[in-house]
Amino acid sequence: MQIKKHTDRGNDLFELVMYVVAAICLVSFLIKGEAAKVMEAALIIGVLLLIRIVVKITKTPMFAALRFSVLLFICITMILANELGFYGVIPYLDKFEHLFSGVILCFVGLLIYKKANDRETTKTHNAHVAIWLSLFFSIAMAGVWEIYEFTTDHLLGLNSQNGSLIDTMTDIICGTSGAIATSLYLAVKAKYKKMPLLDDSRS
Incomplete structure (x- = not known):
């Protein structure tokens, strides 16, 4: 049970970092006038919030491994690949x-x-x-x-x-x-x- 609590805490921290990165990207690209990137950053925040809303409404909490997998997938696909342009790098x-x-x-x-x-x-x-x-x-x-x-x-x-x-x-x-x-x-x-x-x- 203690391990589960530590894992959930790690997922909470991971999600918080993603919110911060998305917010920084949103402000940065807004200053640069890149509307598409601003929308992508807003979408990242929206998706993270939507997951929490769905979990709360359905009363189906994600177990630690699934939650980590989903967060990592969003990080790779939405933040690294799309927002930061890693498709051309990796x-x-x-x-x-x-x-x-x-x-x-x-x-x-x-x-x-x-x-x-x-x-x-x-x-x-x-x-x-x-x-x-x-x-x-x-x-x-x-x-x-x-x-x-x-x-x-x-x-x-x-x-x-x-x-x-x-x-x-x-x-x-x-x-x-x-x-x-x-x-x-x-x-x-x-x-x-x-x-x-x-x-x-x-x-």
């Missing part, structure tokens, strides 16, 4: 984003399983079922995202997939790889250390 940054999205979606699948299972009167958890559901959910969402990109590219004239099947499949493979790695981690944790999220006894 090669294949887009692929790392898809890889990491597989990790996040696997944790989201785990949270969905717990939320749905807690509604049952027995409230018994099966770690194996939870892990498989999380894995398949994450892989499916990788495919759904590419369907979304394909649709917007053709309907709105965008170029998210670079007009390439290779780009599409590489993105799906990256997302799937992240999901597999996370599910293996969860399987090892469930076997040797138990999973606090699914262990009502918190042993």
Whole structure:
């Protein structure tokens, strides 16, 4: 329990730093007159606030690993890649984003399983079922995202997939790889250390 408190405190600090960085960027780009960058900075703050609002409304708090993964993903994609222009600095940054999205979606699948299972009167958890559901959910969402990109590219004239099947499949493979790695981690944790999220006894 003490470890959990320290982890949550670390996530709180991480989120606070992101607010500060976004605020600095907003003021800096506002002075420079770069409206697009100002909007991106405002969007970062808005997304962070929206996550808190959704958690509060749904009464579904994110466990530490998921929260950290989401914050890190926002930091990489919205702050480093878009706001600070790291797409041109770090090669294949887009692929790392898809890889990491597989990790996040696997944790989201785990949270969905717990939320749905807690509604049952027995409230018994099966770690194996939870892990498989999380894995398949994450892989499916990788495919759904590419369907979304394909649709917007053709309907709105965008170029998210670079007009390439290779780009599409590489993105799906990256997302799937992240999901597999996370599910293996969860399987090892469930076997040797138990999973606090699914262990009502918190042993």
